[in-house]
Amino acid sequence: MTSIQPHKFSGIFNVVEDNRYWLSTRSLVPNQSVYGERIVKSDDGDYRIWTPRRSKLAAAIQKGMKEMPIQPGSRVLYLGASTGTTVSHVSDIVGPTGIVYAVEFSPRVARGLLRLSETRSNIVPIVEDARHPDRYAAFVAGTIDVVYQDVAQPDQARILYENLKSFCTYGAWGVLAIKARSVDSTSKVDDVYRQESALLSQYGIEVQETVRLDPLEKDHAMAVCRVSEALK
Ligand SMILES: C[S@@+](CC[C@H](N)C(=O)[O-])C[C@H]1O[C@@H](n2cnc3c(N)ncnc32)[C@H](O)[C@@H]1O
Secondary structure (H helix, E strand, C coil): CEEEEECCCCCCEEEEECCEEEEEEECCCCCCCCCCCCEEEECCEEEEECCCCCCHHHHHHHCCCCCCCCCCCCEEEEECCCCCHHHHHHHHHHCCCCEEEEECCCHHHHHHHHHHHHHCCCEEEECCCCCCHHHCHHHCCCCCCEEEECCCCCCHHHHHHHHHHHHCCCCCEEEEEEEHHHHCCCCCHHHHHHHHHHHHHHHCEEEEEEEECCCCCCCEEEEEEEECCCCC
16 A cells, blocks of 8 residues: 655655655656656656665755755755756756756766756756856856755865855755765764864854764765855
């Protein structure tokens, strides 16, 4: 027996089978499996199983993230889009009234993202370097509610700051996947998370929660942050 239940976060669902819960999003596009994920059919559409082992955002939700800034209607700037695995679920969540500007700097990797965007009108693919928001500012219309970043770069805090400064105003959200080993390969991971939070705070970005993703993603955490002052 399979049933679909709304998750506590809007736009996300639990597929319930034999007392087991699977995160999922309702697909914007019928009969579309983006990366081989299972589709569960229901009277009101297709639900795509969202596996925490394949997506750090799903892992953060599974690990008890308290606040989910990405919601139906959100305008999202997604940095480090890769082939579009997590982007596709974000596209489902924001739905037809939201938009996902998806930035990926590797042209080879971005091929999958470009194909995905041909099937989903709420994804705008941008093949550019997230370190240089000025290079893609012309493609981003209006302000952004949430910058989601998963680039695994040592200067990830500065990249988030530069993008929030370019596209967002006071109260906007940042969701940052911190790969401790990309920032510092020798320090203890908790020290790296504290160090990154302190750095973001110096930029005027307040970290509201840091969710450790182990064992789903080793030495990773998801930081949920908010622009707490006018960024200079
Ligand atoms: C860990 S993967 C992202 C996985 C993806 N977020 C997902 O969950 O489906 C990191 C991606 O960031 C891209 N990347 C790294 N540095 C970047 C930069 N400076 N600008 C844009 N993309 C970058 C890499 O090419 C890679 O595809």
